[in-house]
Amino acid sequence: MNEEFLNTLGSIVGTATPLVIASLGETITERAGVVNLSLDGSLALAAVLGFAAAWTAQEAGVLNVPMQIALGIAVAMLVGALIALLVGFSSIKLRRDQVAVGFVLTLLAAELARFLGADFTRIPGPQITRFNIPLLEQVPILGPVFFQQNLLVYFSYLLMFGIWFWLFRSSGGLTLRAIGERPEAAYARGAHVQRLRYWYTFLGGALVGLAGAAYSLNVKPGWSSPPAMQGDGWIALAIVIFGGWHPFRVVLGAYLFAALRAVSSNIQTNGLFIFGQEISFPFVLLNALPWLLMIVTLLIVSGGLTERLLQYMPRAVQHRLRAFLRSDPPKALGTRFEME
Amino acid sequence: MNIGNPRALAIRIAFLLLPIAISLAIGAALVIAVGRDPLEVVDALWKGAFKDSRKLGGVVNFWIPLTLVSIGLVVTFRAGLWNIGVEGQMMMGALFASWGAQYIPLDESLAPLLHLILIALAAIGGMFWGAVVGALKIRLGVNEIFGGVALNALVNVISIYLISGPWQPRIGGSAQGTEPFPTPALLPEFSARFPTNLFMIALVIAAFLIVMVMLNATRWGLNLKAVGANMRSALLLGVATERTSMSAFLVCGALAGIAGSYRVLFTFDNLRPLASGGIGFLGLLVVLLLSIRLLWVPLIAFAFAAILTGSTRLQIALQLDSSLAGVLQGLLVLFVILFHGVQEVFFPQTMADDETAEDSVPSVSSVVKEKP
Numbered sequence: 001m002n003e004e005f006l007n008t009l010g011s012i013v014g015t016a017t018p019l020v021i022a023s024l025g026e027t028i029t030e031r032a033g034v035v036n037l038s039l040d041g042s043l044a045l046a047a048v049l050g051f052a053a054a055w056t057a058q059e060a061g062v063l064n065v066p067m068q069i070a071l072g073i074a075v076a077m078l079v080g081a082l083i084a085l086l087v088g089f090s091s092i093k094l095r096r097d098q099v100a101v102g103f104v105l106t107l108l109a110a111e112l113a114r115f116l117g118a119d120f121t122r123i124p125g126p127q128i129t130r131f132n133i134p135l136l137e138q139v140p141i142l143g144p145v146f147f148q149q150n151l152l153v154y155f156s157y158l159l160m161f162g163i164w165f166w167l168f169r170s171s172g173g174l175t176l177r178a179i180g181e182r183p184e185a186a187y188a189r190g191a192h193v194q195r196l197r198y199w200y201t202f203l204g205g206a207l208v209g210l211a212g213a214a215y216s217l218n219v220k221p222g223w224s225s226p227p228a229m230q231g232d233g234w235i236a237l238a239i240v241i242f243g244g245w246h247p248f249r250v251v252l253g254a255y256l257f258a259a260l261r262a263v264s265s266n267i268q269t270n271g272l273f274i275f276g277q278e279i280s281f282p283f284v285l286l287n288a289l290p291w292l293l294m295i296v297t298l299l300i301v302s303g304g305l306t307e308r309l310l311q312y313m314p315r316a317v318q319h320r321l322r323a324f325l326r327s328d329p330p331k332a333l334g335t336r337f338e339m340e
Numbered sequence: 341m342n343i344g345n346p347r348a349l350a351i352r353i354a355f356l357l358l359p360i361a362i363s364l365a366i367g368a369a370l371v372i373a374v375g376r377d378p379l380e381v382v383d384a385l386w387k388g389a390f391k392d393s394r395k396l397g398g399v400v401n402f403w404i405p406l407t408l409v410s411i412g413l414v415v416t417f418r419a420g421l422w423n424i425g426v427e428g429q430m431m432m433g434a435l436f437a438s439w440g441a442q443y444i445p446l447d448e449s450l451a452p453l454l455h456l457i458l459i460a461l462a463a464i465g466g467m468f469w470g471a472v473v474g475a476l477k478i479r480l481g482v483n484e485i486f487g488g489v490a491l492n493a494l495v496n497v498i499s500i501y502l503i504s505g506p507w508q509p510r511i512g513g514s515a516q517g518t519e520p521f522p523t524p525a526l527l528p529e530f531s532a533r534f535p536t537n538l539f540m541i542a543l544v545i546a547a548f549l550i551v552m553v554m555l556n557a558t559r560w561g562l563n564l565k566a567v568g569a570n571m572r573s574a575l576l577l578g579v580a581t582e583r584t585s586m587s588a589f590l591v592c593g594a595l596a597g598i599a600g601s602y603r604v605l606f607t608f609d610n611l612r613p614l615a616s617g618g619i620g621f622l623g624l625l626v627v628l629l630l631s632i633r634l635l636w637v638p639l640i641a642f643a644f645a646a647i648l649t650g651s652t653r654l655q656i657a658l659q660l661d662s663s664l665a666g667v668l669q670g671l672l673v674l675f676v677i678l679f680h681g682v683q684e685v686f687f688p689q690t691m692a693d694d695e696t697a698e699d700s701v702p703s704v705s706s707v708v709k710e711k712p
Contacts, residue, residue, distance in 0.1 A: 094681025108670030114663035234489045282505050288497040291490040298482045
């Protein structure tokens with residue numbers, strides 16, 4: 001395989017990282033039965049405040065660069081976690097509708113990001129630098145794609161495996177799945193349903209905040225209005241559904257979206273050649289592709305269409321194909337749990 | 341119900357005022373945080389919205405589309421549907437109206453007819469995009485929130501393609517906007533002192549009254565409510581749930597489309613990217629603030645339109661970003677929702693009978709979990 005191709009794959013893995021982290025965060029929140037619909041705004045607010053914190057530290061000349069970045073990341077994670085907690089609190093304690101609160105928070109956080117970010121628009125700030133992993137970077141194919149990245153990207157790999165292990169190989173994860181599927185049963189077995197929901201909402205929100213920082217300190221450094229990540233929050237929410245609330249599939253979905261986006265932006269800058277023949281059409285229309293993919297994936301995993309098509313398949317493969325294509329949400333997702 | 345009880349009354353009033361006070365306080369704190377004087381902001385907002393009749397006309401020009409989409413959203417919310425796609429339906433209406441404005445050759449003398457045609461086209465455009473969200477939701481099981489978000493983005497891509505391609509100005513084509521539409525297509529100003537369009541105001545009032553009657557005095561309104569409250573029991577009661585849901589999308593789409601036409605045929609005089617300007621999302625906030633009660637929509641929409649109009653002055657007078665308007669509106673709606681919860685959970689005896697907010701906003705379970 002040629003080097004240029006591997007570099008492209010590597011850059012897709014890099015640019016997909018915020019989507020990966022945000023979707024994984026939302027996955028654990030939703031596994032606990034809470035929908036945090038505020039992602040699109042949370043990402044923006046976390047990104048701008050994280051960047052503002054890191055930039056301010058840099059201007060003041062305090063801390064060294066890695067610590068400035070760490071400060072920015074910490075601020076961003078806190079922002080994401082607090083917004084998520086608000087969704088959790090309003091649902092668990094105040095019995096409000098999660099979608100309503102989440103939607104209002106999406107708009108509010110996005111406007112707040114624009115307002116507070118006005119003074120930080122288009123200025124350079126500290127950036128996360130690349131760090132190749134010794135030895136692993138030499139591995140053919142895998143090295144250039146996965147191991148010539150930065151620490152945040154490596155963290156996203158660990159996060160994926162960590163969440164998978166926690167969900168499916170630990171007793172804590174069993175409880176987590178239980179409070180999202182059958183909270184009454186989990187409660188009867190002695191689980192602190194509400195407390196755990198708070199905790200996983202907080203944790204998921206912190207990861208969304210981290211994803212925000214991944215934009216402003218790495219993938220699309222700095223801040224601009226309209227924000228570079230606008231719309232990605234919604235895509236991340238759709239990826240969770242596409243991924244069937246399973247960390248591996250969720251990450252696959254995030255890479256798929258990032259790859260599609262890389263292809264479309266590459267065509268828009270370099271043109272499209274098929275067998276050496278230049279193909280020309282209005283390339284702006286390519287910006288529709290991620291959204292079409294979003295509709296199509298949701299159609300496949302949650303629509304009735306797949307079910308109907310499956311009927312025509314040979315019986316032997318039906319079951320397997322269904323398990324592969326369809327995804328069912330945690331049964332108690334979005335519902336309240338009352339301890340009566 | 342203890343409305344007569346003075347203590348209960350005091351608590352009710354407190355819960356009405358507290359969200360407003362808290363959002364204003366947070367807004368003031370934000371303004372201070374960026375080093376400005378909150379009183380100056382209030383002054384700028386007020387002058388920006390009400391300084392003279394011209395400014396007031398500006399408020400009305402936001403009020404018209406905002407009230408239209410809000411009325412439509414009351415309908416979809418009644419049916420338990422989250423029509424986030426309303427922004428895109430506005431935009432599709434704007435696109436249809438823009439097509440007509442450019443290609444229907446009717447001269448000045450037939451301008452009123454042309455306006456009717458253009459508004460009808462816009463309504464059809466909005467209905468079309470609403471029907472796509474509806475079909476995805478009802479026939480194909482794609483959640484209307486995600487379908488709506490995607491369709492919003494798609495119509496924006498289409499509009500940018502049209503503006504930078506087939507509809508680009510002959511000279512200096514760019515992605516800024518089409519050429520101004522021919523004069524007969526543009527909705528006329530009432531007067532230079534009060535630049536707004538009376539026909540559209542009349543249309544908004546008519547839409548308000550018609551939808552009010554339809555919701556409260558027809559079988560259709562009852563069916564909507566039944567579908568919104570509980571899809572399964574509505575089906576068992578013999579309500580054609582799919583058709584009812586689809587009709588809600590169509591009505592909302594039509595109103596949103598008309599709202600979109602006002603943006604291009606009056607506000608801008610041409611088609612621009614994002615011509616809908618977030619008004620659809622703002623309509624969602626208006627309706628959420630009111631727990632889906634139609635009666636107060638025109639009033640709250642007016643208040644929101646005033647804040648929006650006033651905010652344009654923030655940039656000029658104080659070099660403050662106009663997004664402060666959105667921040668204030670968002671805070672207000674958030675705290676109204678939260679305090680509604682506080683009141684319901686901690687002071688249930690002070691709630692009026694019709695305020696059992698449990699079913700005032702569609703239950704999330706119907707939103708996130710699709711029927712198989």
